[in-house]
Amino acid sequence: MQAKKPEGTEDLFGARMRAWERMQAVARETFSRYCFSAIETPAMEQVDVFVHGIGTSTDVVRKEMFRVFSGANFANVLEKGSEAGLKPGKRLALRPEGTAGFVRAAVENTFVPQGGAPVKMWYAGPMFRGERVQKGRLRQFHQIGAEVLGASDPALDAEVIVMLMDFYRALGLDMSRVRLLVNSMGDPACRPAYRGKIRRFILDHADEMCDECAVRADTNPLRAFDCKNDRCREVMAAAPKIADELCDECADHYARVKAYLDEAGVAYEEDPTLVRGLDYYTRTVFEVQVTSGMGSQSAIGGGGRYDGLMELEGGKPTPGIGFAVGFERIMLALEDQGVDLAGPEPSCVYVACAAPECRDAVFSACLALRRAGVRVEADYQGRSLKSQFKQADKHNARLCVVIGPDELAAGAVTVRDMASHEQEQVPMDGLVEAVRNLV
Incomplete structure (x- = not known):
């Protein structure tokens, strides 16, 4: 039976891979202006890292997280019917x-020592969730994220949001078809009382809402705002709003974030029902959506402040804020707007071999050009010269360097312009300079 990729995954190659590489390059260019450096963390972590940070009541932890076992540990789990006997590291x-x-890495490597300056880092890579597969929602998907630890200044919240909008603009999105939603989720001083109000509201309307929201009333009532059930969303639209319940400090922080966004000329909409999907968020939360072309899957990124997450992961109290954007979602938006992020295949120089006895000279020419930084392709299957010219076109070659018996005897090569079909003969030892002058 032919092997197939797992459901909810895709192979990145060709134009799709170029688009992913381009998106990372745009992120690097944009984020570097804000003094972010790159980080790569493991694709797998101890389960507790996500349980502590994301929260046991979230769909991500309860339903979607892929567990990883070695063969021996998996056999042990099957035998005992539980993983309770496994050490946390397994x-x-x-x-x-x-x-x-990222926060686990910050704790383990002391990114923010006591009294140290804030740390700014960004990352890109695959993430994994066992969700129902649909357009723009895969089980292995790709994200670009940025995180800051060590400062609670509302100006930082605004700068992170401005940077995110700069990133979308640099990708080529039509910003008139993009909207930014913002809200504040309060903090441990004011959110518990608000959670209590929402719990009572859900219980009072339990007969109008789904079973999942009835469970959320006791586990995480704010998640009911994010329910995908249309009736639940209608009911929750009438629920008490967090903006009316913020303590003075949170209200002031939120007002200053909005003032900084106004100063930066960044348009936004306040959405009092925006809670994001993970438990670690506090105060500022935000989400970016496209207004057309993606149906119900309109979100292309978002994030917020997580001032208590370092403590949950075993570190000292350290404020933080960050965001993540989805490659697959953004690609849907770009394609809907007619933006080709991948661009054409990079051009190259094709070195054609006109006779078997010229093969060594072709190898030497390729070697010299590549060592000079030129992108080079050649024939390795003994094709005819006509077929090699066709192959050069497929490789988007700007020039074709032809080496045949006549060129070999003259110690020269023929350089052919693939667009104009003009050609000239140049000495073999002048090939690199000639090619540099033409490409």
Whole structure:
């Protein structure tokens, strides 16, 4: 039986791979202006990293997280019917998001020593969730994220959001078809009372809402705002709003974030029902959506402040904020807007071999050009010269360097322009300079 990729995954190659590489390059270019450096964390972490950070009541932890066992540990789990006997270091999961792993790395490597300056880092890579597969929602998907630890200044919240919008603009999105939603989720001083109000509201309307939201009333009532059930969303639209319940400090922080966004000229909409999907968020939360072309899957990124997450992961109290954007979602938006992020295949120089006795000279020419930094392709199957010219076109070659018996005897090569079909003969030892002058 032919092997097939797992459901909910895709192979990245060709134009799709170029688009992913281009998106990372745009992120690097954009984020570097804000003094972010790159980090790569493991694709798998101890389960507790995500349980502590994301929360046991979230769908991500309860339903979607892929667990990882070695063969021996899996056999042990099957035999005992539980993983309870495994040490924490052997209870592993594929990362469903990037923030918890970044914060674990920050704690383990002391990114922010006592009194140290804030640390800014960004990452890109695959994430894994066992969700129902649909357009724009895969089981292995790709994200680019940025995180800051060590400062609670509302100006930082605004700068992170401005940077995110700069990133979308640099990718080529039509910003008139993009909207930014913002909200504040309060903090441990004011959110518990608000959670209590929402719990009572859900219980009072339990007969109008889904069973999942009835469970959320006791586990995490704010998640009811994020329910995908249309009737639940209608009911929750009438629920008490967090903006009316914020303590003075949270209200002031939120007002200053909005003032900084106004100063930066960044348009936004306040959405009092925006809660994001993970438990670690506090105060500022935000989400970016496209207004057309993606149906119900309109979100292309978002994030927020997580001032208590370092403590949950075993570190000292350290404020943080970050965001993540989805490659697959953004690609849907770009394609809907007619933006080709991948661009054409890079051009090259094709070195054609006109006779078997010229093969060594072709190898030497390729070697010299590549060592000079030129992208080079050649024939390795003994094709005819006509077939090699066709192959050069397929490789988007700007020039074709032809080496045949006549060229070999003259110590020269023929350089052919693939667009104009003009050609000239140049000495073999002048090939690199000639090619540099033409490409």
